[in-house]
Amino acid sequence: MRTFEKSTKLDNVCYDIRGPVMDEANKMIAQGEKIIKLNIGNPAPFGFEAPEAIIDKMSENLTLTEGYSDSKGLFSAREAILSYCQKKNMPNVTINDIYTGNGVSELITLSMQGLLNNGDEVLVPSPDYPLWTASVTLAGGTAVHYICDEQSEWFPDIEDMKRKITDKTKAIVVINPNNPTGALYSKEVLQQIVELAREHELILFADEIYDRLVMDGEEHVALSSLAPDLLTVSFNGLSKSHLIAGYRCGWMCLCGDKSKAKGYIEGINLLSSMRLCSNVPAQSLIPTALANLEDAREMVAPGGRIYEQREYIYNAIQDIPGLSAYKPKAAFYIFPKLDIKKFNITNDEQFSLDLLKEKKILITHGGGFHWETPDHFRIVYLPCIDDLKNSMDAMKDFLATYKQK
Structure with a gap:
């Protein structure tokens, strides 16, 4: 009898943010158990509401956005993005260098498919947002992980990057502000990465989706x-x-010198055309959204919800024996470190499962972000302060007696 297996292209692909631990959580939820979810960066379930102007604009534009747009996106949307790029001093960007997408995830995959041949290498951070490693792999490339150093505020280890560049390397991925650590890279560190890319004639991929959620001035x-x-x-x-x-x-956005990338850009254009266009009603929101940044600023300013929850979770972690964390400066993630000798931890996924089953707290283990040592996990601190407090009290109680078998 003929059977059908998954593609071998998926052999080294994982997405543990929605992986086995979450599967177990969903079973528990189906059985009526209440889970505190600290695992995924989806603001809506935690009472965060979109600005009213955005909702009104979506309603207003629904009947005007029923058809396809240009494959790159609505002119008005790309015009607003171009203005934003100019404010950020992003060089040599034109309307034709801008592509809208069904979220950044679709565009990451598209950008890798347009570039990589089998065996090509891309430097990807560790810890990473796992979609990057998955997209490189699915495109036939090899993700080579460079270390981000917790002792240096989770900044990329430039010497490690240098050691891992080969004649097969095509690009460097930089996630800044960073998911999962919440780090914000300094200009000096970014300049070093640029110099490395310049020396080896590499493309830079900059995942900058959290650039408006930056704290502490x-x-x-x-x-x-x-x-x-x-x-x-x-x-x-x-x-x-x-x-x-x-x-x-x-x-x-394609920025800077594109003179040596004409073939790559042809590939991007082809792939963009093949998926017809991205969500047109959502595209129509972009001009309004980029003219309305005050709500984001308020969330991350002192007194704002994300800022205050960052303050709480960081201080709470310091109060738990066997846990420590670098204080994040952006986004809404923190990446605590476990004393694995104290807790005898050899499998961080098992730690996450044990915590889930005993205390009904859902986290993502560090291995899900291609962090090799089983000593970290990610907390998303979007839940309200009361839920964060309950989760940290439960975690403190859990770790007081925990020893991995």
Whole structure:
């Protein structure tokens, strides 16, 4: 009898944010158990509401956006994105260098498919947002993970990056602000990455979707602004800053020097045309959204909900014996470190399952972000303060007696 197996292209692909631990949580929920979800960056379930102007604009535009748009997106949307790029000092971007997408996720996959041949290598951070590694792999490439150093505020280890560049390397991925660590990279570190890309003639991929969720008076520096002589592909969108993850509204911009990438751009254009266009009603929101950034600023300013929840979760973690964390400066993630000797931890996924089953707290283990040592996990601190407090009290109680078998 003929059977059908999954493609071998998926052999090294994982997405544990929605993986086996979440599967177990869903079984528990189906049985009527209440789970505190600290695993996924979806603002809506936690009471975050999109700005009223965005909802009104969506309703207003529904009957005007029933057909396909240009494959790259509505002119008005790309015009607003272009203005945003100019404010961020992103060089040499025109209307034709901007592509809207069904979220950034679609565009990451598209960008890898358009570039990579079998065996090509791309430097990807560890820990990473796992879609990057998956997209490189599915496109036939090899994701080579460079270390981000917790002792240096989770900044990329430049020496490790240097050691991992080979004649097969085509690009470097930079996630800034970072998911899962919440780190915000300094201009000096970004300049070092640019110099490395310049020396080895590499493309830069800049995942910058959290650039409007920066705290403590810090400023996000667009990677492309430091590299006018290189090709930088920058990714951004409205899912997080405007709290409309379900609307699937992202974009990708080709910045800097495109003279050596004509073939690659042809590939991007072909792939963009093949999927016809991205969600047109969501595209129509972009001008309004980018003219309305105050709500995002308020969330991450002192007194704002994300800022205050960041303060709480960071301090609560310091109060739990065997846990520590670098204080995040952006987004809404924190990546605590476990004392694995104290808890005898050899399998971080099992730790996550044990915590879920005993205390009904859902987290994502560090291995889900291609972090090799089983000593970290990610917390999404979007739930309200009361839920965060309950989860941290339960975690403290759990770790007081926990020893992995």
